[in-house]
Amino acid sequence: MTVTKTRAETLSERIADEILAGALPPGLHLDEQVLARRFGVSRTPVRDALRLLSGTGLIDIRPRLGATVRTVTTEELDTLFVAMGEIEASCARLATLSMTRAERAALRTQHEAMARLAEAGDREAYVEANLAFHGLLYAGAHNPAIEDIARSLRRRLMPYRRAQFNAPGRLARSHAEHDLVVRAVLARDAAGANAAMLVHMSVVEDVFVDLAGAVQREGPAEAPAGAGGTLRREPRPSAARPARNSRSEARR
Amino acid sequence: MTVTKTRAETLSERIADEILAGALPPGLHLDEQVLARRFGVSRTPVRDALRLLSGTGLIDIRPRLGATVRTVTTEELDTLFVAMGEIEASCARLATLSMTRAERAALRTQHEAMARLAEAGDREAYVEANLAFHGLLYAGAHNPAIEDIARSLRRRLMPYRRAQFNAPGRLARSHAEHDLVVRAVLARDAAGANAAMLVHMSVVEDVFVDLAGAVQREGPAEAPAGAGGTLRREPRPSAARPARNSRSEARR
DNA sequence: CTTTGCGACCGTGCATGCACAATCCCGCGC
DNA sequence: GCGCGGGATTGTGCATGCACGGTCGCAAAG
Structure with missing residues (x-):
């Protein structure tokens, strides 16, 4: 039986936790080398972890541009x-x-x-x-x-x-x-x-x-870990209030 | 702008296509080295592609055991x-x-x-x-x-x-x-x-x-590419007919 | 003949190194 | 002063090498 957790798996969980906790705010660029140093591993398991996470919608990976924490408008x-x-x-x-x-x-x-x-x-x-x-x-x-x-x-x-x-x-x-x-x-x-x-x-x-x-x-909110503080501020603060409910935006 | 498609991306699409077309039947073990040779690349992009694919539910990856085409009962x-x-x-x-x-x-x-x-x-x-x-x-x-x-x-x-x-x-x-x-x-x-x-x-x-x-x-069906032929045969052919509809299995 | 323990083989996990591409910065021209 | 082009920098994509864990086969014991 397999009880062995690979480093990539462990990493993906830890990174996911940090994203969900707000420690890694939306829009943040996830540098493979920085993460590798932070967790004391090489870039390879970090890369694997990021690929894994991209399937969950928590991060975006763009070729040659690396991974960023998903920004949700x-x-x-x-x-x-x-x-x-x-x-x-x-x-x-x-x-x-x-x-x-x-x-x-x-x-x-x-x-x-x-x-x-x-x-x-x-x-x-x-x-x-x-x-x-x-x-x-x-x-x-x-x-x-x-x-x-x-x-x-x-x-x-x-x-x-x-x-x-x-x-x-x-x-x-x-x-x-x-x-x-x-x-x-x-x-x-x-x-x-x-x-x-x-x-x-x-x-x-x-x-x-x-x-x-x-x-x-x-x-x-002030603290990076503040609940609800992970919302991206829209570029234009005016007209910032969108249609309240996409269910009621009908009948165009 | 990014027009560059990485090899891993291309590979994941090709592998997905082959799975969907039935060329890679459910349960098949996807050997990284074999795939790497087949596509003329190293194991690294193959690994990336498999990690990417694992998010789509098309394949299973188990630590140290590698990837297999998802078997659907x-x-x-x-x-x-x-x-x-x-x-x-x-x-x-x-x-x-x-x-x-x-x-x-x-x-x-x-x-x-x-x-x-x-x-x-x-x-x-x-x-x-x-x-x-x-x-x-x-x-x-x-x-x-x-x-x-x-x-x-x-x-x-x-x-x-x-x-x-x-x-x-x-x-x-x-x-x-x-x-x-x-x-x-x-x-x-x-x-x-x-x-x-x-x-x-x-x-x-x-x-x-x-x-x-x-x-x-x-x-x-006979041919590996046969539609509907990708169903896994159950180990025990007897009692193989399950409840027809999970919606009607209620009221236990 | 079946079962169990041991060893070799094989494939995946991970580290490292290199090359190319995207970005940034600075200097040049308008 | 501002825009633009080219080179340096940085980080990702990919290749390669090594080590560990798992699997399979064989042999010996029951």
Whole structure:
């Protein structure tokens, strides 16, 4: 059996962590030699790690120009959130159709635990429980392919989701939205679960866009590790507020 | 500007093509040195290409064991088809909300052209037009993130979709299913478009599963380039027929 | 005859070296 | 003063070499 992790693998994880933590800010050029020195290896495993990471969407590699941490504009972020919503909604629907009795029970338990956290206003714990909650739905879909997609998207959005529960009253409203999802799942109402999750995720998106707009207007936070501070400032600060929701930009 | 394509890039495309064409059958071990000799380069660009390819799901790389063409079991294939259906349905819904007038017109034109192809029974042309048809919906969603996911999934499924239109009457029925999708899109009925596409894709899946079952029972086709012949034969031929549809396996 | 331990072979992981391309800087011309 | 061209610099792309881990085969023991 293979327990050996190659250096390239280890490196790609560490670099990914640093990107997600904000230590390597978007747009930063990733110099192979610098990274090699920093990690005490040669350029070869660094190159391998960067190739590996390019598949995750975290970095861009352009021939002869090297790798840069992927810069995400607000427009791209918006489409990512929409896509995430669609995938989550699909998971909710599939989970409604495929969850075992035990999985439904676990979902219900998790949901009820989150009610107490929301009431207590424990944001920290709620955020963590929220990840687990959505994870239960991914797993409940019994579809590794779509679960991979969901986790990959969630990973890419992670840096931008931190502050979302800081908005006043968001905890309670989030839980109320979850409640509609859970009810539909338990009632075997697949279409309802799909729709409820779509609503939930579009709210999440809107909350984010509001925050992002605020960040953009004031400029990013001071510390490089500041949550939400990894948004690229648009070249022209005027007209910086894009269409709020690509779902509603229709009918041109 | 960068017009330079690196050898690794070129190689990854060529290798991908060969995998998709069936020249490199699933399970085949990809020897770096052999590939290097075959393409007249050193092992380094080959390694880079393989790392790049590992992100697309076409190959597996296991430390110290090298790369193999990804083997897809019927179960995995089933989940992939379900995921594809979900993504396509999402695209259809988003396209309904976001398509411009011109895009709707193009969709209608394409659909009408396909009516003639279906009537004439021109499978070859219909398959190609079908790709374009779905491509119009991907693009119409105005969401690069979800479009990428759709194209990536379609790519992975490509080798297994060839024979689907050989089933008698499939062309006409496919077009009828499309018709429901197109009507919903043009009528701005997002939920309807979503549902219609879901139906269409689940039929596509069922047709495939029937064919796959047949292939498995008789063994793969003779030629290594044979369409549908890239299915891995299960170790135990008995009990080889799995649950037909992961959507209907529910309520355990 | 089957099973298990040992050794040789082979392929991947990683380091190093070189060449070319893209960028930057400085000097020259307008 | 500003734009433009050419050379130096820097970093990536690729080739090559070596070492370690894994696999396979063979032989010996049960």
